[in-house]
Amino acid sequence: MKKFKWLVAGTALTVVLAACGGEDTDTAGDSNGDENEGNGETIEWSLGHLAAEDHIWHETSEKFAELVNEKTDGQIEISIYPNNQLGGETDTLNSIQAGNVDMVITGETMQNWAPKSALLAAPFAFRDSEHMINVVEGEIGKEIEDEIYEEVGVTPLFYMERAPRNLTSNDPVSSPEDLDGLRIRVPNVPLFMDAWESAGANPQVMDFDEVFTGLQQGVIGGQENPVDLIHSGALYEVQDYVNMTEHVYSWIYVVVGNDQFESLSEELxxxxxxxxxxxKAYGDELFVEEIENYHNVLEDEGMTFNDNVDQDAFREAMEPAIEESLTEEQFELYQRILDVE
Structure with missing residues (x-):
C-alpha cells in the first residue's frame, strides 16, 4: 500500500490503549513520539475482526502484529480479538472513533460513513480477481482510501483480497427463479439488501456471529459469503450447497484509527x-494457498458446489436495484470501475 501523502508526523497525542473485554480504557500518558521512543514506553493496540482463529485474516493479523513488534523494538504491541470479540464491524469502528479500540478488519460496512466504500463489494462490479486488483491499486482505490481516512477516521494500512461471495442454501439455486422468497442473511449493507430483493430473495440483516444459529433454527434459509468464511463459520454443518454465483469480488482493509496512528513518531x-x-505479501501467499483448500475441505464436510449457476441471469436481475440503490456519485464510480481494463 502506498503511504497516504496527507499523513504527516506531528506532535503526538495521548496514546489510547484498548478497552478489551469490557475493561476500562487506560492511557499511556502525555508525551511526544520522540520521548516515547526514548523511554521505551509500550503502546498497546487492539485489533478486532469477525473471523475465527484458523482464518487467513487472523493468521495475517498475527504476522502483522509480530512484524510491528519486531520493527518497533517491542514498543508497539498489538492484541488480536477474533470472532467479533470487540463487537461487529460497525460497533468496532464506533469504538475506534471513541478511542476505546484501535484497529479492525473492515470493508463495505464503512459506507455508513464513506459512501464510496460501497464499491468495495458492489455486486457484479468486478469481472475477476485481476480486474479488482487493478482497481484497488489504481486511482479509484486511492479515492476510496482518501474518503475512508477523511470520513471514517481510520487509516487503511493494507488490503486483503477476498474470495468471491457465493450463495449457500439447502436446495440448489441455479437462477433467480430458484430463490422464490428464500430468506437469506446479508450484512448491514443496503446495496446487498436491494440487490438480493430484486433477484427474488427475502434478505435479512444479521451479524455474522448469528448466522449459524439463524440457519440452524430456520430463521434464515441461506446466506452469501466467500468459501473461507463459510468454513470459518462452520456453515457446512447447517447448509448443503455452495451455489457459484460469484456475485461479488471484493477486498477488505486492515485499518487503524487516525488519532492512534498519528500519535506515533515518524519513525514508528x-x-x-x-x-x-x-x-500484505504474507497474506497474499496465504490466500493463494488456502482458498483452494477451503473448497476441498467444504466438499469433504459434505457440501456440494453447484456450478450450474446462470450468473448472467443474476446480474440482469440485480442491475436495476444496483443502479437505483447507488447515489449518482456512487453509480458514476461503479461505471468507472466497469471501464477499468
Whole structure:
C-alpha cells in the first residue's frame, strides 16, 4: 500500500490503549513520539475482526502484529480479538472513533460513513480477481482510501483480497427463479439488501456471529459469503450447497484509527508501514494457498458446489436495484470501475 501523502508526523497525542473485554480504557500518558521512543514506553493496540482463529485474516493479523513488534523494538504491541470479540464491524469502528479500540478488519460496512466504500463489494462490479486488483491499486482505490481516512477516521494500512461471495442454501439455486422468497442473511449493507430483493430473495440483516444459529433454527434459509468464511463459520454443518454465483469480488482493509496512528513518531509510523507491506505479501501467499483448500475441505464436510449457476441471469436481475440503490456519485464510480481494463 502506498503511504497516504496527507499523513504527516506531528506532535503526538495521548496514546489510547484498548478497552478489551469490557475493561476500562487506560492511557499511556502525555508525551511526544520522540520521548516515547526514548523511554521505551509500550503502546498497546487492539485489533478486532469477525473471523475465527484458523482464518487467513487472523493468521495475517498475527504476522502483522509480530512484524510491528519486531520493527518497533517491542514498543508497539498489538492484541488480536477474533470472532467479533470487540463487537461487529460497525460497533468496532464506533469504538475506534471513541478511542476505546484501535484497529479492525473492515470493508463495505464503512459506507455508513464513506459512501464510496460501497464499491468495495458492489455486486457484479468486478469481472475477476485481476480486474479488482487493478482497481484497488489504481486511482479509484486511492479515492476510496482518501474518503475512508477523511470520513471514517481510520487509516487503511493494507488490503486483503477476498474470495468471491457465493450463495449457500439447502436446495440448489441455479437462477433467480430458484430463490422464490428464500430468506437469506446479508450484512448491514443496503446495496446487498436491494440487490438480493430484486433477484427474488427475502434478505435479512444479521451479524455474522448469528448466522449459524439463524440457519440452524430456520430463521434464515441461506446466506452469501466467500468459501473461507463459510468454513470459518462452520456453515457446512447447517447448509448443503455452495451455489457459484460469484456475485461479488471484493477486498477488505486492515485499518487503524487516525488519532492512534498519528500519535506515533515518524519513525514508528514508518515501521508500521513497513510491517503493513510485509504482512500484505504474507497474506497474499496465504490466500493463494488456502482458498483452494477451503473448497476441498467444504466438499469433504459434505457440501456440494453447484456450478450450474446462470450468473448472467443474476446480474440482469440485480442491475436495476444496483443502479437505483447507488447515489449518482456512487453509480458514476461503479461505471468507472466497469471501464477499468
Amino acid at each position: 509510523q514508518e515501521a508500521v508501514w513497513e510491517a503493513s507491506e510485509e504482512a
